[in-house]
Amino acid sequence: MAALLCGIAFLNLSLFALGGEMKNVDSSKQNRIEIKDFAFNPKTLTVKSGEKITWINHDDEPHTVVSVEKQFKKSTALDTDQEFTVTAGAPGTYTYFCSVHPKMTGTIVVEK
Numbered sequence: 001m002a003a004l005l006c007g008i009a010f011l012n013l014s015l016f017a018l019g020g021e022m023k024n025v026d027s028s029k030q031n032r033i034e035i036k037d038f039a040f041n042p043k044t045l046t047v048k049s050g051e052k053i054t055w056i057n058h059d060d061e062p063h064t065v066v067s068v069e070k071q072f073k074k075s076t077a078l079d080t081d082q083e084f085t086v087t088a089g090a091p092g093t094y095t096y097f098c099s100v101h102p103k104m105t106g107t108i109v110v111e112k
């Protein structure tokens, strides 16, 4: 009986490990937008619903990420090398800008 229980525990463990691996594969696909020289790069990013989008500020100036139509939470002022992440919601086109420099704009296209 003890041996059987042991086998079940082992099976559970390997399933767990497999799940962890799959998670790693997922997180390796990163949607990153770099902020550099007062611009979002890429300016337009296409992602799938449920994926994460991360902005990182590579300027010495603080920048923000604010959805034009308030479709996602706005960032705080991002200092140099600071990141901001949102999860893509319903499919659609999301435009955003930097509230410190409103000429800085970008677009996220969320697909199903």
Ligand SMILES: [Cu+2]
Residues within 6 Å of the ligand: 038, 062, 063, 064, 098, 099, 100, 101, 104
């Ligand atoms: Cu800015």
